[in-house]
Amino acid sequence: MTADPIQHREHVMGTVVTFDIYPEPDAKDIQLTEVRRQLVRAQAILHRADEVFSTWQPDSAVSRMRRGEITVGEAPDEVAEVLAACATARELSDGWFDPWAMPGGFDPTGYVKGWAAQRALAALSADCIAGAIVNAAGDIASSGRQPTGQAFRIGIADPAAPRQLAEIVELTGAIATSGSYERAGHLLDPWSGRPATRAASASVTGPDLGLADALATAVAVAGEAGLTLVESLEGYEALVIGFDGTRKWTRHFPFAGPIVATGG
Amino acid sequence: MKRAPIVIAGTLAGLIGVLEFHTTPASLTIGGLPGSSAASAPASIGGAAGGSRASAGAGAAANASPAPGSASQPSGASHTAVGPGVNYYFGVISVKVKVSGNKIVNVGIASLNDSGNPRSQFIDQQAIPILEQEVIQAQSANIQGVSGASYTSAGFARSLQSALHSLGFA
Numbered sequence: 001m002t003a004d005p006i007q008h009r010e011h012v013m014g015t016v017v018t019f020d021i022y023p024e025p026d027a028k029d030i031q032l033t034e035v036r037r038q039l040v041r042a043q044a045i046l047h048r049a050d051e052v053f054s055t056w057q058p059d060s061a062v063s064r065m066r067r068g069e070i071t072v073g074e075a076p077d078e079v080a081e082v083l084a085a086c087a088t089a090r091e092l093s094d095g096w097f098d099p100w101a102m103p104g105g106f107d108p109t110g111y112v113k114g115w116a117a118q119r120a121l122a123a124l125s126a127d128c129i130a131g132a133i134v135n136a137a138g139d140i141a142s143s144g145r146q147p148t149g150q151a152f153r154i155g156i157a158d159p160a161a162p163r164q165l166a167e168i169v170e171l172t173g174a175i176a177t178s179g180s181y182e183r184a185g186h187l188l189d190p191w192s193g194r195p196a197t198r199a200a201s202a203s204v205t206g207p208d209l210g211l212a213d214a215l216a217t218a219v220a221v222a223g224e225a226g227l228t229l230v231e232s233l234e235g236y237e238a239l240v241i242g243f244d245g246t247r248k249w250t251r252h253f254p255f256a257g258p259i260v261a262t263g264g
Numbered sequence: 265m266k267r268a269p270i271v272i273a274g275t276l277a278g279l280i281g282v283l284e285f286h287t288t289p290a291s292l293t294i295g296g297l298p299g300s301s302a303a304s305a306p307a308s309i310g311g312a313a314g315g316s317r318a319s320a321g322a323g324a325a326a327n328a329s330p331a332p333g334s335a336s337q338p339s340g341a342s343h344t345a346v347g348p349g350v351n352y353y354f355g356v357i358s359v360k361v362k363v364s365g366n367k368i369v370n371v372g373i374a375s376l377n378d379s380g381n382p383r384s385q386f387i388d389q390q391a392i393p394i395l396e397q398e399v400i401q402a403q404s405a406n407i408q409g410v411s412g413a414s415y416t417s418a419g420f421a422r423s424l425q426s427a428l429h430s431l432g433f434a
Contacts, residue, residue: 005408020408138412146408157412168407177412203411 005133006032008039012046013113014056015137017120022147027128035126042120042134049116052076055107066105086111089214094229096218114176114213117141121209139176139216141209153256159200159241166201166241170256173235174209178202178220198223200243205254206236224248345430346374347423359423363431371424 005020019042021035052075054060061075072080086099086108099108117136121143124132131144131152138157145151151172155165159179169175179201202219204212219226219238230238230250237253249255342364349358355378362370 018409133409135409138410140409140411152409153407155407155410157410159412165407165410169411175411179412201412 006035006039008043010043010046012043013050013054013116013136015113017046017117017137018133018135019120019124020133020135021124021129022131022144024128024130025147031126031128035124035129038124038126042123045120045123046116049078049112049119052078053082053108053112053116055104055109062106062108066107082108082112082115085115085210086214089211089218092211092229092233093215093218093226094222096222096226096229097214110217111210111214113137114139114141114174114208115210118174118209136209139174139209139213140171141174142171151256156203156239156241157201160243160245167203167239167247168256169203169205169254171205171254173205173207174212175203175205176209176213176216177204178213178216179241199226199240200245201241202226203239204230204236205238206233212236342369343431344370345427347425347427347430349375349377350423350426357423359427361424361427361431363428368428 005022007021008019010017010019019039021039023032023035027035050057050060052061055063055066057063061070061079064070065072065075065079072083089097089111090099097110099110100106113136117134117139118141121132121134121141124134124143129144130147131142133152134141140154142152142154151170154169154171154175156167156169156175156177158166160166179199199220202216204216204219206212206215215226215230215233215236215238219230219240222229223242224240227238227240227248227250230236237250239247239249239253241247342362344360344362346360347358349356355376357376358374360372360374361368
């Protein structure tokens with residue numbers, strides 16, 4: 001059993017982001033104090049992202065851009081950065097992830113949550129941290145490992161029975177899962193403009209949560225066709241769960257052994 | 265619903281008896297039991313838009329519930345506690361937990377008031393099973409997180425923590 005992590009849950013971006021920080025067993029109090037300072041900075045990063053990118057808050061820079069009140073140049077610097085990253089993600093996903101094809105205009109929400117969580121994770125850099133997890137409502141950025149030396153094990157919710165896990169992965173870096181069960185109308189097919197229905201859920205692992213999140217959205221929309229796409233991206237792997245429960249995955253998807261037993 | 269998933273077997277006992285409503289009357293009562301409510305919870309939440317349904321989930325669970333402390337945990341005492349109603353993003357939530365030995369064997373919702381807001385209800389409907397699952401499976405499967413959960417509630421955690429505390433844990 002791993003020792004208890006330093007945990008924090010922060011209400012931000014319309015959801016709750018969970019921090020689990022696993023210090024080395026020999027971490028000194030003074031080092032842990034530094035970890036807590038970094039945790040405060042990490043939270044501030046999330047709130048800043050919310051302030052700039054929220055499409056729910058009418059005063060955010062992105063909301064004002066959507067209404068045509070300001071240009072990218074007039075928005076805070078991060079906006080141009082995220083716009084460029086979204087364009088890259090759109091290209092890498094063959095257009096299956098397209099924040100410009102959303103109703104109401106450009107909506108980077110599908111990228112920003114992961115991007116912000118990844119930035120928040122980067123703030124947790126103290127030497128005494130064996131590993132850390134930032135879980136933004138099911139999209140997870142991680143660094144390091146458990147203090148035991150084992151990789152973090154992350155369950156993937158079963159889209160057919162969200163009380164259960166469909167699979168467990170041994171995580172290095174990030175994992176994002178998108179699915180039609182997740183939020184009504186969350187996934188739109190950028191080609192048809194209609195809700196996507198090709199996969200019950202798609203999970204993508206890789207070094208960066210922003211891109212993993214975008215790719216998970218793309219693969220959930222594209223279905224199995226999306227796997228070919230992810231296969232070609234170095235460092236990223238994907239798993240698709242169909243509505244009938246069938247699984248398809250890229251060659252090196254990091255399964256952590258057998259499927260969790262379900263049923264009494 | 266193809267089947268009612270049973271994640272934790274035989275833990276219905278004794279939970280209904282401790283249902284309490286600490287705050288405003290619950291606008292939503294889920295069966296609240298990870299093993300039993302898969303089928304009943306969506307139905308009762310679906311009915312929520314209309315207004316009255318507190319009985320649906322609890323009633324179903326009560327029917328399925330044997331007497332407290334019965335055969336499901338034959339060896340050793342199990343204890344149940346209900347956490348206080350805690351404000352969370354969409355309303356007020358109260359969590360109940362059942363502990364046997366040093367292990368949490370069941371987690372569920374004692375009461376939930378999400379103000380009848382359809383978005384809140386939808387998110388709760390998606391999230392609460394995940395929260396219950398996180399607690400149970402984090403123990404049983406040695407995992408450090410769940411991907412695909414759409415929402416995790418600090419209120420859930422706080423109420424759970426208080427419930428555990430009252431049982432002498434945490």
